[in-house]
Amino acid sequence: MSKINEHVDKLLQELRRGTITIGALSQLYEPQYGYSLVTTLKEKGVQVEPGTLYPLLRRLEKQGLLESQWDTSEARPRKYYLLSQTGKEVLDLLRVEWQNIARSMNVLMEEETNEDGDD
Amino acid sequence: MKMEMIDRYVYGVTKRLPEEQRADIGDEVRGLIEDMLDERVQGRDVTEEDVREVLLELGHPRSLARKYQGNKKYIIGPELYDFYVLIAKIALISTVVGLTAIFLIKVILSPINIIDDFVDYIVSFITTIPMVIGWVTIGFVLAEYFDENKFAQIKLDNNWDPSNLTPIPDPKRQIKRCEPITSIVIYVFVIVMLVFSNEYFGIWIFQQGEFSGIVPFLNEAEYSSFLILILIVCGFGILKECLKLFYERWTYSLVTFTAIVNLVSITIFFYLLNENRFWNPDFMNELVQNGIVTNGSDNYQVIKIIWEQMTLWGLVILVLGLIWDVVTGFIKVRKAR
Numbered sequence: 310m311s312k313i314n315e316h317v318d319k320l321l322q323e324l325r326r327g328t329i330t331i332g333a334l335s336q337l338y339e340p341q342y343g344y345s346l347v348t349t350l351k352e353k354g355v356q357v358e359p360g361t362l363y364p365l366l367r368r369l370e371k372q373g374l375l376e377s378q379w380d381t382s383e384a385r386p387r388k389y390y391l392l393s394q395t396g397k398e399v400l401d402l403l404r405v406e407w408q409n410i411a412r413s414m415n416v417l418m419e420e421e422t423n424e425d426g427d428d
Numbered sequence: 429m430k431m432e433m434i435d436r437y438v439y440g441v442t443k444r445l446p447e448e449q450r451a452d453i454g455d456e457v458r459g460l461i462e463d464m465l466d467e468r469v470q471g472r473d474v475t476e477e478d479v480r481e482v483l484l485e486l487g488h489p490r491s492l493a494r495k496y497q498g499n500k501k502y503i504i505g506p507e508l509y510d511f512y513v514l515i516a517k518i519a520l521i522s523t524v525v526g527l528t529a530i531f532l533i534k535v536i537l538s539p540i541n542i543i544d545d546f547v548d549y550i551v552s553f554i555t556t557i558p559m560v561i562g563w564v565t566i567g568f569v570l571a572e573y574f575d576e577n578k579f580a581q582i583k584l585d586n587n588w589d590p591s592n593l594t595p596i597p598d599p600k601r602q603i604k605r606c607e608p609i610t611s612i613v614i615y616v617f618v619i620v621m622l623v624f625s626n627e628y629f630g631i632w633i634f635q636q637g638e639f640s641g642i643v644p645f646l647n648e649a650e651y652s653s654f655l656i657l658i659l660i661v662c663g664f665g666i667l668k669e670c671l672k673l674f675y676e677r678w679t680y681s682l683v684t685f686t687a688i689v690n691l692v693s694i695t696i697f698f699y700l701l702n703e704n705r706f707w708n709p710d711f712m713n714e715l716v717q718n719g720i721v722t723n724g725s726d727n728y729q730v731i732k733i734i735w736e737q738m739t740l741w742g743l744v745i746l747v748l749g750l751i752w753d754v755v756t757g758f759i760k761v762r763k764a765r
Contacts, residue, residue, distance in 0.1 A: 342459070342463075343456065343459075343460055343463075344459075344460055344463035344464065344467075348467075358485075359460050359464065359486065360486050360487055360491075360492050360495055361495060363456060363457070363460060363495075363496075364492075364495040364496045364498070367453070367456075367496065368498060379455075385459060385462055385463075386455060386459065387459055388452075388455070388456055388459070
């Protein structure tokens with residue numbers, strides 16, 4: 310059983326790694342700081358560790374998909390991230406791609422359940 | 429203690445990252461830890477245990493730093509890079525200084541050969557500098573490889589505890605960078621001089637303004653047998669100074685290592701000087717032969733006494749210097765407690 314869990318964990322990890330980037334981008338039309346994004350994603354059912362998200366945000370900024378700004382007006386200085394113009398355009402295109410993938414994947418995965426049911 | 433644990437954690441992450449990102453990521457990680465603490469305590473006071481749990485949740489500073497680094501592979505990673513550049517610079521400067529000194533000595537001794545010597549000088553740059561840089565680089569590549577021996581460490585990373593985080597260097601125990609750097613330059617200079625031009629180490633005799641010979645200080649017949657001992661002493665000396673530069677502060681283990689190296693050095697010096705093989709045994713006779721002094725004159729007596737006392741006082745100064753090195757280190761460690 311533990312062998313199976315291992316496989317599941319590994320495949321899930323790979324799956325999450327790809328989706329977390331789009332997930333994070335999708336929540337950044339309004340500026341958010343790292344931990345508020347962790348919370349937002351969690352509320353919407355997407356678990357992500359801050360240790361993964363923070364470096365990811367920084368990378369996306371370096372790639373030019375996000376912009377950032379330190380807000381020092383509050384007691385605790387926080388770095389806010391926001392989609393850049395490029396980021397918005399990229400995300401719009403990705404959204405279409407994602408919907409295609411999700412649709413096709415659903416078809417594939419449901420086929421599998423049906424076959425299971427027939428047995 | 430709570431703040432200190434956070435400071436140590438942030439330091440543990442940022443010291444593994446490229447210099448230009450350290451401040452920004454440091455602020456970010458600190459903010460993250462505080463946000464996580466806020467969520468955890470919901471308004472009550474933060475305890476040490478809360479900090480511990482939050483840090484455990486974030487994982488070992490090394491693995492967080494790796495995530496920030498991305499999947500980049502390094503031959504010499506950011507943790508060692510600054511130090512690598514520093515040591516490479518020191519090695520280069522010492523080599524250039526040493527080679528230049530040899531060139532100047534040769535020119536002073538025989539100005540006629542200046543063109544040949546200059547060609548030698550340039551050639552020695554081309555042969556020596558890549559060798560020096562090469563060895564420094566290989567040393568650091570090995571250090572990086574063994575430091576990051578990934579498999580062992582990933583296992584260790586899973587049972588770490590925030591209470592064993594490395595402390596941030598304390599200014600009271602700090603070693604000023606210029607001290608070890610100066611020492612390394614002197615060591616390298618000594619090595620270069622001993623290896624390439626020991627024959628010029630003596631009293632230079634000029635007759636009618638012309639260079640006519642050297643009365644060497646050292647015993648040339650035995651020279652090759654003790655050269656290796658001196659090189660060993662210098663090698664350990666350089667290693668010791670490199671460790672001082674790397675740790676940037678005195679620790680008990682650094683003091684212990686310094687003490688051992690210095691003790692070995694003192695023993696080797698005692699051995700060399702007591703055996704009476706180190707210095708030129710015919711020094712006084714040769715001086716007389718070259719007409720510097722006449723046998724039996726007052727000058728002869730003075731020089732003879734200086735010559736004989738030089739060993740003793742040289743040894744005393746050396747021993748005191750090496751002991752002082754250990755004592756200051758020890759005092760600085762104690763003071764910081």
